Amino acid sequence: MMSANLLVELFVEELPPKALKKLGEAFASLLGDGLKAQGLAPADAGIVSFASPRRLAVHVAGVAAKAADRAVQQKLMPVAVALTADGQPTPALLKKLAAVGADASVVPQLKRQPDGKAEALFWDSVVPGATLAEGLQKALDETLAKLPIPKVMTYQLSDGWTDVKFVRPAHGLVALHGSEVVGVKAFGLGAGRETRGHRFESAAPKIVIESADSYAAQLREQGAVIASFAERRAEIVRQLNERAGGLKPIDDDALLDEVTGLVERPNVLLCRFESEFLAVPQECLILTMKANQKYFPLLDAAGKLTNQFLVVSNIRPDDASAVTGGNERVVRPRLADAKFFFDQDRKKTLAERVPGLAKVVYHGKLGTQGERVERVRAIAKAIAGMLGTDAGLVDQAARFAKADLLTDMVGEFPELQGIMGGYYARHDGLDGSVAEAIEDHYKPRFAGDELPRNDVGVVVALADKLETLVGLFGIGQLPTGDRDPFALRRHALGVVRMLTETALTRRLELAALLQSALPAFGPLIQDPSTALTQFILDRLAGALREQGYTAQEVDAVLALTPQRLSDVLSRLDAVREFASLPEAPALAAANKRIGNILKKVETPVEARVDDALLQEAAERDLAAALKTVAPKADAAFEQGQYAASLRELAALKAPVDAFFDGVMVNADDAALRANRLGLLKTLHQAMNRVADLSRLAS
Structure with missing residues (x-):
């Protein structure tokens, strides 16, 4: 059966640049999967994605002109329903056969096979494989329906009546199997072999694609377009580093992806702005150049901003001075605005701005930002008291932490909150640790971000996050599914x-920390400690699994709700070491068995053993072993030597096995039964101080 490489391109108006990478990847993978599912492409078929500002395309290797026929066995219905007593087909069977495209002539070919307790009739048939035109049309329709479109656009087709919903209006469709056009349609467009190149620099208005394999080369040579998103991105990186001339372009993957989605053939150019603007904090200048102009600021070896930047142009004129000059003129007002905001903001101190926070609503049920600041101050003071941190500096940092929300700079660039507060705190002459704490109190802002640099910053950042979590959990504002508008998971x-x-903060206990935040809210909230503790431990569990710990190991440690989270890693390592011991499986299984026994007891069981009631040798041996092992394990535990604590438990394997082999726990004598349960309770407590070992049982 003939096979050849397949090329499908949908030519559209300019696609949203921030979504282009994901759209291109989804278009290629969905269409490729659709062909594989129908047997038109092998499971290991090579799939190449193309995505430029005006096209989504995919190249699939080894696509068949027609899928192979498939043998299919269909269950029809129970024999008792399908055939009469004399073996003739019933009306129900004839109706079912008609529904699957057969008639009474196939009845002799039907097979009787067991189906549960009864027999059923099965029909073996051959389903013809789909032709490429049929299969590609189906795969294309499904792909276009499933694309991750950020915002759907409605437009009319050329007939002036039909409405179509898609990310952008489509103007062309190419579908080539080898060098042959495949007759498929999309959005009222029939497939052909013509596409368009660069909007300004293409050699011809239309490019005739010769074959699926010539697509990328023809677009590059005739159309002045690098069709591959990955290749275009790599070319931008190469040019950025080349044009930087020893300086370092700002490292920003999101900006790089967005710019790759804006240009078809990149041309990186060097531009400059007046050095006087460098008096403005570099974060402001960098943000305005990146966010508003999509420029790449250049940093020196020390990471300090220079007055040079790189622009990624979509055209390559012989004389680029008009392009560089235009970009330099455009950026100047942006930088001037930043300088104006910075100068104006410094005319008013942070202390003078604090009262204004009382007019800014934070949450309908939790009051204003001013009230929120007072809660953060109260929580910060409580934490500082636990840790012995300078309460005066902590309070000062907490008081001024949100004041920059009322500045012009943060009003223009909300991403700079905290950062600008640090600059303005230094300008106001506040202590350096306070300024750093104000700047850092939002940290960590994202996964992998740095933590606050000093003790004051750690306390204020912790207080700020606790105020948010306790307050919103306390009014029932919990995240649901993918919705987390207050970033509570973060x-x-x-x-x-x-x-x-x-x-x-290593010695802080989670329960005490949450309780320290409650008084700041008064009657505004209900105590959310139980739900919030589990929420925090769930986030910890996810982070630990990402670090390589197994779900079983994490579950064993967190099942005990450890209060000092700083101990969790040590406990996990101890559990991993314990699990490698030959005694571990038997002890974990025994632990699980003990837990189940104790759960079934209706009255509370005390961890107490009366030696006089120990009748069997096995229970006496276990009690004696516990008296020897438990103190050693407990001593190691109290010293934080969790691995050593668990290693001591290995000595209990033999007496525990002997106990369960030779002792009846639920004895008829009530006193004897209670004593044996007390022995198991004592054992259970001794074994489960580091982790719930029953969670390790397979």
Whole structure:
């Protein structure tokens, strides 16, 4: 059966640049999967994605002109329903056969096979394989319906009546199997072999694609378009580094992807702005150049902003001075605005701005930003008291942390909140640790972000995140599914990281920390500690699994709701070491068995053993072993030597096995039964201090 490489291109108006990468990848993978599912492309077929500002395309290797026929066995119905007593087909069977495209002539060919407790009739048939035109049309329709379109656009087809919904209006469709056109349609467009190149620099208005394999080369040579998103991105990176001339372009993958989605054939040019603007904090200048102009600022070896930047142009004129000059003129007003905001903001101190926060609504049920600041101050003072941090500096940082929300610069660039507060704090002459704390109190802002640099910053950042979590959980404003408008998952991860990665907070206990935040809210909220503790531990569990710990190991440790999160890694390592011991499987299974026994007891069981009631040798041996092992395990546990604590438990394997082999726990004598349950309770407590070992049982 003939096979050849397939090329499909949908030519459209300019696609949203931030979504282009995902759209291109989805178009290629969905269409390729659709062909594979129908047997038109092999499971290991090579798939190449193309995505430029005006096209989505895919190249699929080894696509068949027609899929192979398939043998299919269909269950029809129970024999008792399908045939009469004398073996003739019933009306129900004839109706079913008609529904599957057969008639009474196939009845002799039907097979009787067991189906549960009864027999059923089955029909073996051959389903013809789909032709490429049929299969590609189906795959194309499904692909276009499933694309991750950020915002759908409605437009009319050329008939002036038919409405179509898609990301952008489509103007052309190419479908080539080898060098042959495949007759498919999309959005009222019939497939052909003509496409268009660069909007300004293509050699001809239309490019006739010779074959599926010549597509990329023809677009590059005749159309002045690098069709591959990945190749175009790599070319931009190459040119950025080349044009930087020893300086370093700003590292921003999102900006790089967006610019790749804006140009068809990149041309990177060097531009400059007046050095006087460098007096403005570089974060402001960098942000305005990136966000508003899509430029790449250049940094020196020390990471300091220079007055040079790179622009990625979509045209290659012989004389680029008009392009560079135009971009330099455009950026100047942006930088002037930033300088104006910075100068104006410094005319008013942070202290003078604080009262204004009382007029800014934070949440309908939690009051204003001013009230929120007071809660953060109260929580920060409580944490500072636990840690012995300078309460005066902590309070000052917490008081001024949100004041920059009322500045012009943050009003223009919300991403700079905290950062600008740090600059203005230094301008106001505040202590350096306070300025750093104000700048850092939103950290960590994202996965992998740095933690606050000093103790004051850690306390304020912790207080800020706790205020958000406790307050919103306290009024029932919990995340649901993918919706998390207040970024509570990110705040919880921030708390986890500060409690596990910062030496200052290692001795803080989670329950005490949450309780310390409650008084700041008064009657505004209900105590959310139980739900919030589980929420925080769930975030911790996810982070630990990403670090390579198994779900079983994580579950075993977090099942005990450890209060010092800084101990969790040590506990996990101890559990992993314990699991490698030959005694571990038997002890974990025994632990699980003990837990199940204790759960079934209706009255509370005390961890107490009366030696006088120990009748069987096996229970006496277990009690004696516990008296020896438990103190050693407990001592190691109290010293934080969790691995050593668990290693001590290995000595219990033999007496535990002997106990369950030779002792009846539920003895008829009530006193004897209670004593044996007390022995198991004592054993259970001794075994489960580091982790719930029953979670390791297979």
